[in-house]
Amino acid sequence: MLAPLLSHCGRSHPDNGAPPRGQWSxxxxxxxxxxxxxxxxxxxxxxxxxxxxxxxxxxxxxxxxxxxxxxxxxxxxxxxxxxxxxxxxxxxxxxxxxxxxxxxxxxxxxxxxxxxxxxxxxxxxxxxxxxxxxxxxxxxxxxxxxxxxxxxxxxxxSLAQERPAIPASASASVAMRSKNGEMKARTVWQDYFIQIDSFERQQEARHLQRRFAGYGHAVNLYRDHDGTINVVLFVGNDADKARHERSKLVRLGYTKAKVISMAN
CATH class of the missing domain: 2.40.40.10 (RlpA-like domain)
Incomplete structure (x- = not known):
């Protein structure tokens, strides 16, 4: 549905209970x-x-x-x-x-x-x-x-077993109060991304994605709720690094670049 920020066409997801932004045939x-x-x-x-x-x-x-x-x-x-x-x-x-x-x-x-x-x-x-x-x-x-x-x-x-792949460097343990009032530890992740630019056409977004292929960070396309396709660069779990990378992009002429943080 960042979607990775995100990943849908047109309005990739509907704003109500009906199927997504399509026309019934x-x-x-x-x-x-x-x-x-x-x-x-x-x-x-x-x-x-x-x-x-x-x-x-x-x-x-x-x-x-x-x-x-x-x-x-x-x-x-x-x-x-x-x-x-x-x-x-x-x-x-x-x-x-x-x-x-x-x-x-x-x-x-x-x-x-x-x-x-x-x-x-x-x-x-x-x-x-x-x-x-x-x-x-x-x-x-x-x-x-x-x-x-x-x-x-x-x-x-009941036979399906979870086998998560969670890098320890990107997580932290915090105390959370459960519904019955008990304090339990919960793993929290903080991820930082930079939204480089947004486009209405997938072709234009993919062109920019290819330009950043050798930049050193993963760059992905994400479809927003209104159909806009965002070109997003993954930075990691370092807020200072994210701000630094954004400044570099702005100096390169990508003035719409902005930092986005996500936490579980």
């Missing part, structure tokens, strides 16, 4: 009236997507991305309020509330998420993860990773 209009809003066909940038009625036996392999501040606090496709700190994800066609085991094929990490949104709508991506899920899978810095997703049911949900 007239051919599908009559049967769609009998379906819940999240199960109706929808069109994004000229492509029509048809949500499937069941996730039983579903598995898919491809590129995962993640989204956060650009959509944090807004409504997802099923009407929930998006919280980038929860273990959720966006998928183009799976039923809402489907539980998925997401395996990072590049580092062996895996985690379980719940589908509550539609997306991603950037070419080649199959799933958009919340910031927390992306952190567990170790893909926050790069922004994307090759993954395999497997739909879980009640039978195999």
């Amino acid at each position: 007239s051919s599908a209009e009559s049967p769609a009236k009998k379906l819940p809003a999240t199960q109706r066909p929808y069109a994004i940038d000229g492509i029509t997507y048809y949500p499937i009625p069941s996730a039983k036996g579903f598995a898919e392999q491809g590129i995962a991305s993640w989204y956060g501040p650009g959509f944090h606090g807004r409504k997802t496709s099923n009407g929930e309020t998006y919280d980038m700190r929860e273990m959720t994800a966006a998928h183009k066609t799976l039923p809402m509330d489907t539980r998925l085991l997401v395996k990072n094929l590049e580092n062996g990490a895996q985690t379980v998420v719940r589908v509550n949104d539609r997306g991603p709508f950037i070419d080649g991506r199959i799933i958009d993860l919340s910031h927390r899920a992306a952190r567990n899978l170790g893909i926050v810095e790069r922004g994307t990773a090759r993954v395999r997703i497997i739909a879980l049911d009640e039978r195999n949900l």
Whole structure:
């Protein structure tokens, strides 16, 4: 749905409980009236997507991305309020509330998420993860990773094991009060990014991304809630370094560059 800041087309996510910013096709209009809003066909940038009625036996392999501040606090496709700190994800066609085991094929990490949104709508991506899920899978810095997703049911949900990939250098332990009043330790991560510039067209955003290919930091594209595509550079967990990098970019002529921080 930073999305990594973020990753959707047009308005990648809707601002209400309906499917994302698409137009219903007239051919599908009559049967769609009998379906819940999240199960109706929808069109994004000229492509029509048809949500499937069941996730039983579903598995898919491809590129995962993640989204956060650009959509944090807004409504997802099923009407929930998006919280980038929860273990959720966006998928183009799976039923809402489907539980998925997401395996990072590049580092062996895996985690379980719940589908509550539609997306991603950037070419080649199959799933958009919340910031927390992306952190567990170790893909926050790069922004994307090759993954395999497997739909879980009640039978195999309990067998799915979490194998997070969390770099210790990017985390800190803080005391948090639980619902029953007890104080417990919770791991918190602080990530810093620089939004270099924003574009309406994906082609222009990718052109700038290529210009920064050898800059020394991962540069990714993220789709904002209004369809704007942000070009975002990952810095790390050092606030001073983030400010320094922004100053360098401004001197290079990227006057719109700004620091964005994200914490779980």
